Amino acid sequence: MRFSSALLAIFVVVMVPLAGFAHDIPDKRIKDLVAQTLREHPALVLEAFQTLEQRQSEPEAAAAAVALSIERAALERDPNAPVLGNPDRDVTVVEFLDYNCPSCKRVMPELDALLSEDRKVRLVMREWPILGEGSVFAARAALASRNEGKYADLHNALMGMRGRVEANTDLRVAAEIGLDVEKLKADMRSPEVDEHIATSMRLAEALGFSGTPSFVVGDQLVPGFVEKAQLVTTVAAARKVK
Incomplete structure (x- = not known):
């Protein structure tokens, strides 16, 4: 299976608690778990998205700060x-x-x-x-x-x-x-x-x-x-x- 960054965030939320036997879970069951998580824990999923966005933006912000200093x-x-x-x-x-x-x-x-x-x-x-x-x-x-x-x-x-x-x-x-x-x-x-x-x-x-x-x-x-x-x-x- 291939996941975008956004889906990966949800995947982590769902799968980390099941890490010990995740390899035994069929693809369809993984999809069902993701859908269930979206329904039952929207706040948790939102937090995962926000964390992912923050991690992605940190290198960009650092690079911009360096450029700003150089190009002042x-x-x-x-x-x-x-x-x-x-x-x-x-x-x-x-x-x-x-x-x-x-x-x-x-x-x-x-x-x-x-x-x-x-x-x-x-x-x-x-x-x-x-x-x-x-x-x-x-x-x-x-x-x-x-x-x-x-x-x-x-x-x-x-x-x-x-x-x-x-x-x-x-x-x-x-x-x-x-x-x-x-x-x-x-x-x-x-x-x-x-x-x-x-x-x-x-x-x-x-x-x-x-x-x-x-x-x-x-x-x-x-x-x-x-x-x-x-x-x-x-x-x-x-x-x-x-």
């Missing part, structure tokens, strides 16, 4: 990463984002509220375009707009768009906020843009992130959408460690 400078002080908020900060929040990510758009007001209320937070943007060609184009355009001093303007405009961001809509929005579109398209091909996106990919993989938005706040990794209240708590915890 690249995350917080990369001169090739856009920065919003107060540059003279005491806490840095790093956001990995994609302009076609609905949760990234939902989290934007939460981040704006945090920056408005806490003037000592510095927000580093890591453009991580993982949701298709439109996302790659938008990330390149946002990064290129730094050459005209319009990163925050284009970032906010793209995050405020409804529907998917594609090349044509991206360029239309860029023109609306006063960017030189021909210059923007040329700047999108710059080595600095290539390097930023490549570094974002490397950092996200090293930290074990699987989607956007994802955040780094001090020693804490926060994947997924977060409300302002959680951000405030996370920033406060990071501030205490300093």
Whole structure:
């Protein structure tokens, strides 16, 4: 018989008490025992699952902690990463984002509220375009707009768009906020843009992130959408460690 990790957890719960003569139990009887255990001892089975998940996540958490220590400078002080908020900060929040990510758009007001209320937070943007060609184009355009001093303007405009961001809509929005579109398209091909996106990919993989938005706040990794209240708590915890 072959068991997945989840079934193995149940199998252990059922079979350990019968270890002395388990080899004599037919396969059908084992299946019946597993089904009976699921019915009669759901809490015990849940505990087995939780223990298994914890053991599986421990090596991943350890690897992420090591990566965070090694990559601290690249995350917080990369001169090739856009920065919003107060540059003279005491806490840095790093956001990995994609302009076609609905949760990234939902989290934007939460981040704006945090920056408005806490003037000592510095927000580093890591453009991580993982949701298709439109996302790659938008990330390149946002990064290129730094050459005209319009990163925050284009970032906010793209995050405020409804529907998917594609090349044509991206360029239309860029023109609306006063960017030189021909210059923007040329700047999108710059080595600095290539390097930023490549570094974002490397950092996200090293930290074990699987989607956007994802955040780094001090020693804490926060994947997924977060409300302002959680951000405030996370920033406060990071501030205490300093």
